Amino acid sequence: MSDTQTLIENRPPSVAALFLERVAATPDAEAYRYPVPPASGEGPDDWKSLSWAQAAERVFAIAAGLIELGVQPEQRVALSSATRVEWILADLGILCAGAATTTVYPQTNAEESAFILSDSESKVLIAEDAAQLAKAREKRAELPELTHVVVIDGTGVDSSQDEGDWVLTLAELEKRGAAVLEKNPDLIKEKVAAITSDQLATLIYTSGTTGRPKGVRLPHDNWSYMAKATSATGLISAEDVQYLWLPLAHVFGKVLTSGQIDVGHVTAVDGRVDKIIENLPVVQPTYMAAVPRIFEKVYNGVAAKARAGGPAKYKIFQWAAGVAREYAKVSQDNFRRTGTASVPFGLGAKHKIADALVYSKLREAFGGNMRACVSGSAALAPDIGYFFAGAGVHILEGYGLTESSAASFVNPGEAYRTGTVGKPLPGTEVRIADDGEILLRGPGIMEGYHKLPDKTAEVLEQDGWFHTGDIGELSPDGYLKITDRKKDxxxxxxxxxxxxxxxxxxxxxxxxxxxxxxxxxxxxxxxxxxxxxxxxxxxxxxxxxxxxxxxxxxxxxxxxxxxxxxxxxxxxxxxxxxxxxxxxxxxxxxxxxxxxxxxxxxxxxxxxxxxxxxxxxxxxxxxxxxxx
Structure with a gap:
């Protein structure tokens, strides 16, 4: 058995257990970085840090606070917030309490939010602010199971209109939890030790294109596997700095927090999409995950800037873009055949000039330290992928679904191939059906759809093979190319x-x-x-x-x-x-x-x-x- 297989097969039962291991191993190392806007509202943000021990103090207080509110193992706690450090702390708090997180996008309207809260039978809602609280208040009569709403940012929240402690702030919840832990310091360790791998950890509702969203049941083992499998790829290390802006309500964002806990690197968290360009030079990340639309926007922005500089500047950009694509295609092709990413002398010379004129500025815009970006959720246009590859911003496409805990495939570092989603994660099996549909099997596959056994049976075979609904083809050496959605x-x-x-x-x-x-x-x-x-x-x-x-x-x-x-x-x-x-x-x-x-x-x-x-x-x- 290989070291990788041993690592994955001997995984702990939960990410909560992994988190405790991480805190014990590197308590004083930096875990999270997050922005604090200036009091005046003007000027740059001040970035603060939490060590693993400081994060644990808050996570354990949230977990104990939820237990004090009566939350039992596997009961659902909904989380409706944009991506921010408190989202991660709250999610870990829910998991360490043995409960399960129901994710809700903050953009979800009151009616659909109420459906998710009701269908998941969520007992507590952790809401970002007054706007998220207002949706729950509006539909409160339809939510008899919902006993409390915890508000992360209490600005403008008047809880006097609610009887008892139906509404409390996150700070108040943590204070309650801290008091519980004073009396019973080992409470959370005991709760985490009691978690079994098959217990429900996360309930993510897929944003269906038609009809009501379906709740995807992902047990603790899915995330423990994801953590070990992503670190086993060798794509992330303890020295990395991740910039995390993706919606954490989405499965792609969620998997990034699991891998980070396993390797113990720093994650800078800020979900404000309009701040990405401003934040990258400040954070100087070594890797970032994004969806193709972000890379398309950057490409369009660079092209528009060049065009605004006049015909000569735009001509240089177009020439450099062509060189980047040719360079990437030739070097990737040579790497595939010979194991070295060599290019002919003439192309290398052109690339050097283009680098000085165009590519170096592009890399600076990404913070200057970007080793690789991971792209998922939809297909990246190959020509845009080749452009970035040739410019030295390596985009590793990956593939997965909510039903497969996000990361089923990813391109392997230096050997990445633009236009493919790479190879399966260690421990994941793939086969292509007669009609071209991609089938997956492995520890990342969901338990099923929440309260929908018929829908589960439509996509999940008894022997564990999951029908993705995507059409694809495998190369002889195991690289997967997605051609389309079956239904599209x-x-x-x-x-x-x-x-x-x-x-x-x-x-x-x-x-x-x-x-x-x-x-x-x-x-x-x-x-x-x-x-x-x-x-x-x-x-x-x-x-x-x-x-x-x-x-x-x-x-x-x-x-x-x-x-x-x-x-x-x-x-x-x-x-x-x-x-x-x-x-x-x-x-x-x-x-x-x-x-x-x-x-x-x-x-x-x-x-x-x-x-x-x-x-x-x-x-x-x-x-x-x-x-x-």
């Missing part, structure tokens, strides 16, 4: 199958102004596209093209803008098979967003929602065609 594959009326994600990804690499694109064509005789533009990029272009001062809606409706995007669509079509080409397109009057329900909180496109909302535009594109 388009079959034209001419009988041709098209993977819309592939076409959409290609367009994002060609057009620097795109934010979102949806390719449509199921049962039609040609493909069309709905295109949403990136506001800062297109307004920058508009300013240079005689439309300064015009609103976003006016700019995207202008004939010059349609002509601009038409040029990129033609460029896209040159590289596609005839049946894949986009014959017509419409530019949307606004970008797609989470608030309108068109994107999931992890920024995935909800195709049925967008197609329903813009049905009139789709119908208009097919009006007058032979099928109309």
């Amino acid at each position: 594959l388009i079959k034209t009326s001419g009988g041709k199958y098209i993977a819309p994600a592939e076409v959409e990804g290609r367009f994002k690499a060609v057009c620097p102004y795109v934010s979102n694109i949806l390719v449509h064509g199921a049962d039609r005789n040609f493909c069309t596209a709905l295109i949403a533009l990136d506001e800062p990029s297109i307004l920058g272009w508009a300013k240079e093209n005689g439309m300064e001062g015009k609103s976003y809606a006016e700019v995207v409706a202008a004939p010059a803008t349609v002509e601009l995007i038409d040029g990129y669509v033609k460029q896209l079509n040159e590289g596609l098979q005839r049946w894949q080409t986009i014959k017509k397109f419409k530019i949307l009057p606004r970008d797609l967003d989470i608030e309108h329900g068109e994107l999931t909180p992890s920024l995935k496109l909800k195709r049925p929602v967008v197609e329903r909302e813009y049905k009139h535009l789709i119908d208009d594109m097919y009006a007058g065609s032979r099928e109309a």
Whole structure:
């Protein structure tokens, strides 16, 4: 048995147990870094730190406080907050109490929040602020199981309108817990020792594209396995500094906290997406996980900045981008064949010049120390991946689902291959079904859907194989390439199958102004596209093209803008098979967003929602065609 297998098979029963081991091993080492905005509201944030021992003090107080509120093992405690250090402390507190965390996105409306709280039978809600508390108050009559709401940031919270201690602050909960621990200092150690690997740890509701979300039951063993398997990949070490901004209500964010506890590195936590560009040079992380949309935004921003510098500067950027892609493709291909990422002398010389002019500035924007970024949740357009790879910002694509505890595949360090999601994590099995569907089996697979045995049986076979719903192919040496969602594959009326994600990804690499694109064509005789533009990029272009001062809606409706995007669509079509080409397109009057329900909180496109909302535009594109 290999060291890796031993490490994984001898894993502790829970991440709570791993946390206790980490605190005992490195109590004084820095665990978390978090921002404190200035009192005046102006100027840079002040970053504070918590050592593992300081974090444990708060985690144990939260755990003891929840026990004092009557929370029993496996009972659910809901957590509705943006990503912040208190989210992690609260989650660990829930786990150390032997309870289970129900994650709720802070953007979730009152009705859906109430459904999740009710369906999960959550006993306590830990809410970020007054806005999250207001949703629970509004639906309180529908939530008889909910005995308490704990508010992280008590600003503007008036608890006098609630009887008893239905509402209390996190500080008050910790104070109660500390008093409990004074009388019984070993309470939490005893609770953690009693946790078994099959006990429920997390209940994550998938943001379904149709109907009610399903609660995915993930026992403690899933996270213990994830912690050991991610550290066994060798991709993270004790010297790393992670920048964590992803939504922790999402399974991808959650897995990052487990691996960190196992290796003991520093994590800087700040979920404010608008602060990423400002924070990276301050935190100077060595790795960061993100979703493709973030890399697309950075790419579009760099391209727009170059264009604003004038034709000469933009020409240099375009040349450097081409060199980066060629360099990445050649070096990855050579590494695959020979084990060394060598490139011909001429290409290396061009790359050196491009590095001085363009790439070095890009790496500085990422903080200067970025060893690798991990991308997941959706496919990254290969041309964007190659650009970053050639520029020295290595993006390791990974793959997993909520049902597989997020990380089933990841690209292996130096041997990563852009356009693939890498190899399975140690201990995870994969096979491709006859129809191309990816099947997974291993310790990361869910127990099932909460209170939905029929839905569980649809995707989980009795011998443990899980049907992902994704279509993919495996290379002879075990690298997985995702081609599309099974249900998203388009079959034209001419009988041709098209993977819309592939076409959409290609367009994002060609057009620097795109934010979102949806390719449509199921049962039609040609493909069309709905295109949403990136506001800062297109307004920058508009300013240079005689439309300064015009609103976003006016700019995207202008004939010059349609002509601009038409040029990129033609460029896209040159590289596609005839049946894949986009014959017509419409530019949307606004970008797609989470608030309108068109994107999931992890920024995935909800195709049925967008197609329903813009049905009139789709119908208009097919009006007058032979099928109309």
